[in-house]
Amino acid sequence: MIxxxxxxxxxxxxxxxxKLFPKYNINALQAIVVNYITCVITGSIFLxxxxxxxxxxxQSWFPVSLLMGTMYISIFNFIAYCTKKxxxxxxxxxNKLSLVIPVLFxxxxxxxxxxxxxxxxxxxxxxxxYLTTRVEGEKANMHGVLLPALLFLFSxxxxxxxxxVGATYLPEVEQQAIYPIHVFAxxxxxxxxxxxxxxxxxxxxxxxxxxxxxxxxxxxxxxSIYYLIxxxxxxxxxxxxxxxxxxxxxxxxxxxxxxIVFKESTTNARxxxxxxxxxxxxxxxxxxx
Numbered sequence: 110m111i112x113x114x115x116x117x118x119x120x121x122x123x124x125x126x127x128k129l130f131p132k133y134n135i136n137a138l139q140a141i142v143v144n145y146i147t148c149v150i151t152g153s154i155f156l157x158x159x160x161x162x163x164x165x166x167x168q169s170w171f172p173v174s175l176l177m178g179t180m181y182i183s184i185f186n187f188i189a190y191c192t193k194k195x196x197x198x199x200x201x202x203x204n205k206l207s208l209v210i211p212v213l214f215x216x217x218x219x220x221x222x223x224x225x226x227x228x229x230x231x232x233x234x235x236x237x238x239y240l241t242t243r244v245e246g247e248k249a250n251m252h253g254v255l256l257p258a259l260l261f262l263f264s265x266x267x268x269x270x271x272x273x274v275g276a277t278y279l280p281e282v283e284q285q286a287i288y289p290i291h292v293f294a295x296x297x298x299x300x301x302x303x304x305x306x307x308x309x310x311x312x313x314x315x316x317x318x319x320x321x322x323x324x325x326x327x328x329x330x331x332x333s334i335y336y337l338i339x340x341x342x343x344x345x346x347x348x349x350x351x352x353x354x355x356x357x358x359x360x361x362x363x364x365x366x367x368x369i370v371f372k373e374s375t376t377n378a379r380x381x382x383x384x385x386x387x388x389x390x391x392x393x394x395x396x397x398x
Contacts, residue, residue: 112340113351117358119333124363126326128371138307139319140326141185142300147327148293152286152335160287161294170278170288173270178295180267182303187260205238208356210265211272215349219276227350230392234357237389240382241364268356272348275338285342289334350393357393361386 130137153159165171212231215221223231279285307313340355341348364383367373 110345112336112343113345113355113358115336116333116340116355117362119329119336120359121362121366122329123326123333124359125366125370126322126329128367130322133318133322134316135322136313136316136319138186138300138313139304139316140323141182142297142304143320143323144327144330145182145293145297145300147324148331148334149290149297151328151331152290152293155331155335156283156286156290160290165291168278170274171291173274173278174288174291175295177267177270177274178292179299180263180270181292181296182299184260184263184267187263205242205356205360206235207261207263207265207268208234208238208353210262211268211352212349214265214269215272215347215352218273219348221347221349223347223349224395226392226395230389230395231349231353233385233389233392234353237357237382237385238360240378241360241386242382268352271334271337272341272352275342276348279338279342282339285338286335289331289338292334293331346394353393354390357386357389361390 127137129135130140149161209231216223274288275285279288304313308315337355341351345351346354361383364379364386368375368379
């Protein structure tokens with residue numbers, strides 16, 4: 110249970126930091142690259158050693174870490190592009206509704222048993238996410254379905270891979286700390302290359318404040334992935350329920366914080382979404398253990 114709470118808390122912190130980026134003119138790309146570098150350093154300090162070496166390539170999970178690291182840096186830019194092209198609503202909804210994919214993955218691959226009540230809770234999570242994350246007055250632009258659909262697919266696939274790699278390759282706690290370091294190292298390496306190219310082309314300029322923001326972001330980001338892996342391996346609840354509760358919990362806490370701290374508007378639709386979120390979590394959590 111503690112791992113679930115920590116995962117939701119850390120992701121909510123990350124949400125707050127991203128909300129502050131525009132206010133302080135933070136260059137998101139530079140911040141996210143520094144964030145990945147910070148994740149590697151944070152993980153290494155937490156582990157007590159730097160785990161990346163020539164022997165890393167011999168690990169059974171190494172090819173998966175390459176793929177996930179590439180997906181992390183790609184999906185961030187993909188979300189940014191979808192937000193710019195289709196708006197906040199479409200990007201947020203496509204990203205968060207992707208919880209359907211890992212839920213179905215867990216049921217199909219790990220034969221998770223869900224009661225009718227649990228299924229109702231998961232189904233309610235879908236309108237809950239949509240109503241909570243939609244922006245009043247912004248058109249959803251769902252007529253352009255291809256890129257949002259790809260974002261939906263990539264986000265869900267990444268969550269499913271996190272569950273798969275944890276259950277298949279990371280039975281020991283030390284391995285669960287080592288693996289994210291490799292994933293973030295891959296993302297950082299690709300991000301550094303992209304950033305250097307853009308700097309050389311003078312398409313962006315170096316931002317010291319973005320470096321500071323990236324450091325602040327990287328510490329909770331590493332632990333958000335570490336504790337997610339710990340949570341999914343904890344056997345506290347079926348992984349299908351675990352992933353759904355985690356995602357909807359992050360949406361709920363982030364929305365409440367946005368309303369309380371950032372004074373975002375509280376529409377009837379959003380209030381309904383928050384209520385459905387609470388009901389969804391309760392129904393999914395019933396009959397667990």
